[in-house]
Amino acid sequence: MPGTRGPVHRGHARFDSARASCQWHPLTSLWTCNSGRGAGIGIRQGVGGMTSSIWDFNEKDWPLWNAPDELCTLCSEWVPRLVVGTQVCPRCRRMQRRMWKYGLSIARYNAIWRAQGFRCALCGDSDEDCDGGIPHEAKSIWQIDHDHTCCGPSRSRGCCVRGILCKPCNLNRLPTYEKWPSELRDSPRFNSYLDAPPAQSPAAQVIKGRDNQYLPTSWSFIRDREYAEKMAEKERHDGSSST
Numbered sequence: 001m002p003g004t005r006g007p008v009h010r011g012h013a014r015f016d017s018a019r020a021s022c023q024w025h026p027l028t029s030l031w032t033c034n035s036g037r038g039a040g041i042g043i044r045q046g047v048g049g050m051t052s053s054i055w056d057f058n059e060k061d062w063p064l065w066n067a068p069d070e071l072c073t074l075c076s077e078w079v080p081r082l083v084v085g086t087q088v089c090p091r092c093r094r095m096q097r098r099m100w101k102y103g104l105s106i107a108r109y110n111a112i113w114r115a116q117g118f119r120c121a122l123c124g125d126s127d128e129d130c131d132g133g134i135p136h137e138a139k140s141i142w143q144i145d146h147d148h149t150c151c152g153p154s155r156s157r158g159c160c161v162r163g164i165l166c167k168p169c170n171l172n173r174l175p176t177y178e179k180w181p182s183e184l185r186d187s188p189r190f191n192s193y194l195d196a197p198p199a200q201s202p203a204a205q206v207i208k209g210r211d212n213q214y215l216p217t218s219w220s221f222i223r224d225r226e227y228a229e230k231m232a233e234k235e236r237h238d239g240s241s242s243t
Contacts, residue, residue, distance in 0.1 A: 074106070075135040075215060091136045095215070102144045103158020107212035109144075110220065112164055114211065115204035118221040121145075121163035122174065122193055133219035140216065143170040162197035 069078035072089035074096075079089040086093065099109050119126035120142075131137035142164050150160035165174065177190050185191065198204060206212065210231065214223040 077135070092215075095136075099144070101154075102146055102156040102161055104144065104161065105206075106215060107206045107208075108158075109164070109216060110211040110214065110224070111206045112161070112199045112204045113142075113216065113220060114224055115201055116164060116198050118224070120166040120169055121198050122165055122169040122189065125166045125169075128218050131218045133217050133222070135215045135217055138218065141167055142216075143167055145170050145174065161199045163193065163199045 069080060070082045071077075071087075072079055072082065072092055073087040074092040075089060077089060082088060083090055083093045088096070096106065099106060104112075117126075128141050129138040143166070144156075145162045145165045146156040147160035147162060151157055174190070174193075177185060177187065178194075210224065210227045213227055214220060217223075
């Protein structure tokens with residue numbers, strides 16, 4: 001439920017008892033406690049009795065540390081705070097912006113990924129670091145490819161997105177191939193991808209209740225299979241009940 005409050009951070013008594021010895025520095029966005037400083041969330045080293053002066057936080061406002069966590073509506077994780085004006089955490093927002101840059105939504109990205117069989121559309125590579133199905137756990141190796149002659153090299157409106165490629169294919173193999181003279185570009189695999197991009201195929205259209213039900217992770221194919229099996233079971237049940 002949007003705006004739901006979660007568990008409260010632990011260890012605040014030590015923050016409250018020692019905060020008088022800390023000072024906020026706007027230029028560095030860091031707190032200094034005695035001689036140490038830090039950034040992030042939580043405590044890097046213990047501060048019992050101020051034996052350690054390295055603190056691990058960068059919150060300017062002390063009351064935020066006493067506020068309960070908030071639930072991100074995308075990854076369903078409890079986080080210290082959401083992006084202002086949204087119901088998503090900062091990491092999910094960065095993922096959204098990466099896709100918005102190419103005119104895609106998360107559901108549309110998942111639909112293209114599904115249509116490609118959850119593998120690189122050119123070389124067929126599906127090997128990546130396993131993140132255990134946990135969003136943001138591992139950095140994605142997959143990149144969004146689009147036609148640079150349409151919207152330019154840095155972004156897309158979504159109309160010229162061709163597919164999802166691995167880093168070597170997107171940065172080296174495909175650009176090199178496209179620079180060759182037309183009489184030398186005789187690779188069936190590359191030409192098939194360029195002539196019929198998977199992102200523009202009917203199979204890459206968003207299926208509501210399926211492509212919008214999970215975030216892109218290394219376990220996307222498992223999540224999609226689970227939803228596909230549930231949908232198939234529902235269709236069989238509806239068909240049997242109507243007869």
